[in-house]
Amino acid sequence: MRYHIDTIPVWDAMKLDGECFLCALKRKTEIGEVEHYLGASVMEPDTRIQVNTKGFCCNHQRMLYALDNRLGHALLLESHVAETRERLEKACKSIKAAAKGASGASLLDKLTGKAPSVNKLMEDAAAALEQLTDTCIICDSINENMGRYLHTFFHLYQNDSEFRKKFESCKGMCIPHAAELLRVAAAELPARALPEFAATICNLETEAFDRMQEDVSWFCRKFDYRYYDEPWKNSRDAVERTVNKLRGWCVGTEPNPKE
Ligand SMILES: [Zn+2]
Ligand SMILES: [Zn+2]
Structure with missing residues (x-):
């Protein structure tokens, strides 16, 4: 059998005899990721850039918070919030433009269907705001890892x-x-x-x-x-x-x- 670096964790998770070997793999990855971001290791510059852009979802903020490293957490937030503040500035421009468009369309445009609907414009405005915080670097990393583990699972299923x-x-x-x-x-x-x-x-x-x-x-x-x-x-x-x-x-x- 071809050696594969992920074979061992997938086998280990299966040997646990738990209710779901994929949940065990996912949780292990998740805990490792959370500890990594608050760990002592110095973050690589390109990881830092990704953290600043993507941030962390609610669930992973909760896990980071639970590690009780308030300064580490604050340092992660400091540069992320600075970047989000910049993106907020841009979002506000499109939000205001959309809201203006919703109120300013002429009756004729509305009647002839040339004006975008008010719902659509305000939906765009809301989306511009939501997009500021709808990503998570840990969720992305878990998905990436799980994709590899699934691939390994099928490799083992067919060959072992x-x-x-x-x-x-x-x-x-x-x-x-x-x-x-x-x-x-x-x-x-x-x-x-x-x-x-x-x-x-x-x-x-x-x-x-x-x-x-x-x-x-x-x-x-x-x-x-x-x-x-x-x-x-x-x-x-x-x-x-x-x-x-x-x-x-x-x-x-x-x-x-x-x-
Ligand atoms: Zn599961
Ligand atoms: Zn997440």
Whole structure:
């Protein structure tokens, strides 16, 4: 098998036997990225430029904030906000022009359909503002990494029979990642391999949902006094696992063990 640098993390994530190996990979990448931006390492100049342009989304601002390095966070913000201030200046020009256009079109232009609609103009004005903060360098980097991991996954699926066996007996994936696997499969697998792959995904997901359903029902029942003395079985973390299966990992124990 051709050596591939991403083979190890993909195998490691699969070996965790968790609810979604792709969520484990994504979370590992995410934590690494967040720590990188607030870490001691000096940022490369071109990364710095990208941080200034793209900034960080709400979710990743929250993770940066949670690392309790207020000065590091402020330094990231300082140059990003300076650049955003400049872009705001330009956006304001187009916002004002659009609003003026919305109020100033002549009745004749409006009647003949020559004037752009007020809705469209104000939509453009709102978009000019939104575009200032609709990018995130960490989200972009996660997507890039996940693209590589997915490519490696299909490489292993086709060339490493042990990996394939492990995948076919795993606990399934979260719904968003199962969908992603199907989408990427079209480009990564020969058409004749698609029926078997799709059937595997469907089997894994339906089995996983049977299990979730049983666990979450048992969890609810445990709050009924008649079941007080019954064992918890596999239901103690049923809420967390069910949420994570439905939407991708977002609550409960981290998908990767502490290093
Ligand atoms: Zn997932
Ligand atoms: Zn983000």
